[in-house]
Amino acid sequence: MAELDTSSGGGHKKGPGVxxxxxxxxxxxxxxxxxxxxxxxxFFIFTTTMSQPxxxxxxxxxxxxxxxxxxxxxxxxxxxxxxxxxNKVFYYEGIxxxxxxxxxxxxxxxxxxxxxxxxxxxxxxxxxxxxxxxIVIKPGNDCTYKNVVDILDEMSVNVIKRYALVxxxxxxxxLVKKSEAQxxxx
Amino acid sequence: xxxxxxxRKSTNIDMTAMCDVAFLLxxxxxxxxxxxxxxxxxxxxxxxxxAKVAPDKDFVLVTLDKNGKVFLSMDDEQKKEYIANTLNTTxxxxxxxxxxxxxxxxxxxxxxxxxxxxxxxxxxxxDVLPGIPTDTTKGANEMIEWMRLVNxxxxxxxxxxxxxxxxxxAKYPAFKSIVDAFKKNDFLKFQMITSPESVPLGSELWKNxxxxxxxxx
Numbered sequence: 044m045a046e047l048d049t050s051s052g053g054g055h056k057k058g059p060g061v062x063x064x065x066x067x068x069x070x071x072x073x074x075x076x077x078x079x080x081x082x083x084x085x086f087f088i089f090t091t092t093m094s095q096p097x098x099x100x101x102x103x104x105x106x107x108x109x110x111x112x113x114x115x116x117x118x119x120x121x122x123x124x125x126x127x128x129x130n131k132v133f134y135y136e137g138i139x140x141x142x143x144x145x146x147x148x149x150x151x152x153x154x155x156x157x158x159x160x161x162x163x164x165x166x167x168x169x170x171x172x173x174x175x176x177x178i179v180i181k182p183g184n185d186c187t188y189k190n191v192v193d194i195l196d197e198m199s200v201n202v203i204k205r206y207a208l209v210x211x212x213x214x215x216x217x218l219v220k221k222s223e224a225q226x227x228x229x
Numbered sequence: 230x231x232x233x234x235x236x237r238k239s240t241n242i243d244m245t246a247m248c249d250v251a252f253l254l255x256x257x258x259x260x261x262x263x264x265x266x267x268x269x270x271x272x273x274x275x276x277x278x279x280a281k282v283a284p285d286k287d288f289v290l291v292t293l294d295k296n297g298k299v300f301l302s303m304d305d306e307q308k309k310e311y312i313a314n315t316l317n318t319t320x321x322x323x324x325x326x327x328x329x330x331x332x333x334x335x336x337x338x339x340x341x342x343x344x345x346x347x348x349x350x351x352x353x354x355x356d357v358l359p360g361i362p363t364d365t366t367k368g369a370n371e372m373i374e375w376m377r378l379v380n381x382x383x384x385x386x387x388x389x390x391x392x393x394x395x396x397x398x399a400k401y402p403a404f405k406s407i408v409d410a411f412k413k414n415d416f417l418k419f420q421m422i423t424s425p426e427s428v429p430l431g432s433e434l435w436k437n438x439x440x441x442x443x444x445x446x
Contacts, residue, residue: 080251
């Protein structure tokens with residue numbers, strides 16, 4: 044304890060001529076010091092960055108010119124995600140044709156709710172044999188880097204084994220633009 | 230009836246123990262805290278559920294800022310020296326090899342590299358520098374050339390960590406030209422620096438983690 048023994052000697056009595064000096068207490072009030080301590084602690088807790096940046100691995104497919112070298116995906120297991128402007132997401136299953144564009148082409152967002160892309164991915168995953176499932180990600184020219192990372196993150200959240208980052212085709216780009224215009228008009 | 234005497238207790242508490250604890254914690258936080266060095270290139274990274282900590286040595290880092298400017302940095306000085314020498318001989322740029330070695334990052338087209346290296350280190354800020362041109366609509370994608378040089382410098386020894394640090398607001402075409410430059414030079418594996426995020430409750434990954442399955446990311 045923060046106390047010093049100030050009592051003199053082993054308790055033997057002083058002579059009558061010796062003046063008794065007044066004993067001062069050596070106890071210090073530590074409350075302000077504790078206050079200061081905790082203030083500094085809270086400061087350092089708030090400023091400290093415990094979390095270090097993490098790294099997300101991405102393996103790119105090798106570009107092949109020859110069509111026979113390219114990986115083929117089964118139509119039933121294909122699921123294409125298109126990324127548009129202002130965090131908009133569009134998706135379709137299988138192959139998109141002019142006939143089925145109105146029903147197959149759907150829009151979603153990055154939330155985790157009913158409208159979210161996660162829900163759509165999970166639905167597709169539940170309805171497809173695992174080894175057939177391939178998710179094709181096609182980021183449009185207006186989407187941001189964050190969108191790309193988010194959608195790749197969605198792949199690891201939903202444990203999708205096979206996915207690829209592919210360039211968007213002109214027709215799809217136009218369709219995304221058209222749908223974006225529609226959603227704004229609504 | 231004699232009332233039992235209740236001894237009066239002092240309300241003073243001994244603060245010493247509390248003080249000890251407070252300062253113990255304080256010294257812990259002071260020692261563990263690391264102040265972020267002011268970064269020359271301001272980048273806000275997106276978050277992901279990836280759990281692997283980003284490597285901080287033996288790396289080649291490509292930074293993409295929110296305006297789509299691209300910067301290159303690497304920590305191996307020998308490799309940098311090799312690149313500077315190669316640039317001097319093949320492109321006749323006449324750059325200062327030592328300044329190139331010391332530079333924390335490179336952010337200028339080849340044509341302006343010499344004047345870039347003459348700027349004092351502390352005034353090289355990402356928002357005023359031109360960055361390495363990657364936009365193919367405005368000219369050549371110089372990133373391809375840079376990655377070729379990096380590949381050459383690392384010839385024989387394996388390059389471990391190719392990192393890409395992008396800003397949330399960077400547009401996809403800029404990202405794509407970087408990825409193209411990687412692909413052209415057969416760098417097919419790279420890592421994207423993100424800030425950590427917790428796995429959403431109830432998702433498949435969360436369930437796997439609960440089961441104690443190992444993740445392969």
